[in-house]
Amino acid sequence: MSTATSRRTDEGAPIVELGVPVVGGARGRAAAGTAGLETSDATRAERFAQMRAGELGSLHSWELVTAVDGPGTRFTMFLSGCPLRCLYCHNPDTMEMRRGEPVTADEILARLARYRGVFTVTGGGLTISGGEPLMQPAFVARILRGAKDLGIHTAMDTSGYLGAHCTDEMLADLDLVLLDVKSGIPETYKKVTGRDLQPTLDFGRRVADGGTEIWVRFVLVPGLTDAPENVAAVADYVSSLATVSRVEVLPFHQMGRDKWESLGLRYELGDTEPPSPDLVQRVREQFRERGLTVF
Numbered sequence: 001m002s003t004a005t006s007r008r009t010d011e012g013a014p015i016v017e018l019g020v021p022v023v024g025g026a027r028g029r030a031a032a033g034t035a036g037l038e039t040s041d042a043t044r045a046e047r048f049a050q051m052r053a054g055e056l057g058s059l060h061s062w063e064l065v066t067a068v069d070g071p072g073t074r075f076t077m078f079l080s081g082c083p084l085r086c087l088y089c090h091n092p093d094t095m096e097m098r099r100g101e102p103v104t105a106d107e108i109l110a111r112l113a114r115y116r117g118v119f120t121v122t123g124g125g126l127t128i129s130g131g132e133p134l135m136q137p138a139f140v141a142r143i144l145r146g147a148k149d150l151g152i153h154t155a156m157d158t159s160g161y162l163g164a165h166c167t168d169e170m171l172a173d174l175d176l177v178l179l180d181v182k183s184g185i186p187e188t189y190k191k192v193t194g195r196d197l198q199p200t201l202d203f204g205r206r207v208a209d210g211g212t213e214i215w216v217r218f219v220l221v222p223g224l225t226d227a228p229e230n231v232a233a234v235a236d237y238v239s240s241l242a243t244v245s246r247v248e249v250l251p252f253h254q255m256g257r258d259k260w261e262s263l264g265l266r267y268e269l270g271d272t273e274p275p276s277p278d279l280v281q282r283v284r285e286q287f288r289e290r291g292l293t294v295f
């Protein structure tokens, strides 16, 4: 059920208020859209200025989840905009920032303050996901700082491609980075995402060298990312990062397919089957062989 409300003042465009989660979030999970979040009523020029200052962001959706996106029960917010074009993206509607709703950092922080008790009891906190959070670094920085002022555990789910946008201050305000390593071989990474691998490797190294905990995510797609040498390259890299405490091997599924079609985008994995249990086991074992904790 949603308690979504939106309001419009005399001053200009709408912003959204956060309510109770409904269905439709990133990764094919339940989410609230922007339900219950109060949308901004600023003019276009004011909104650009607010976005540059980090006071306003573009939000795809949010949800309360347990046992994913970090420890405990989490307020996961999915920001709009992403520089990658992963063939298996579950939420291609997060790729364009313009599809999001304008939401203020203050609105997010007020909501976080309300859930503080839940986070304390469950050992949970805030996870900023997307899309790609680092498309909106000033907004993310402001929310991370505010969350730490509230004493809330913070995580960011990122491909690392825009790691250069993450300041040292932002890293200091992060307790956990969920790093999506989409492939270990540059050519495969480019095929999967349309972009270069190196920025992800550089960001992961920087996060680890700074001592911040990392959970790695790897999406296993038969015929695309499953080659033993590709998995080995990911596993070798991940095992060289001292702060990785967990690796999640995520089996590909077709849950995002309808969204691609409804957006009029060409979906290239229509004939791809989910990985077999044997294949998932083989890949998880490639990570375990290097002493990594794998889920």
Ligand code: SF4
Pocket (backbone or CB within 6 Å): 082, 083, 084, 085, 086, 088, 089, 090, 091, 092, 094, 095, 130, 131, 132, 159
């Ligand atoms: S990083 Fe890839 S999977 Fe994630 S939102 Fe961007 S295109 Fe989609």
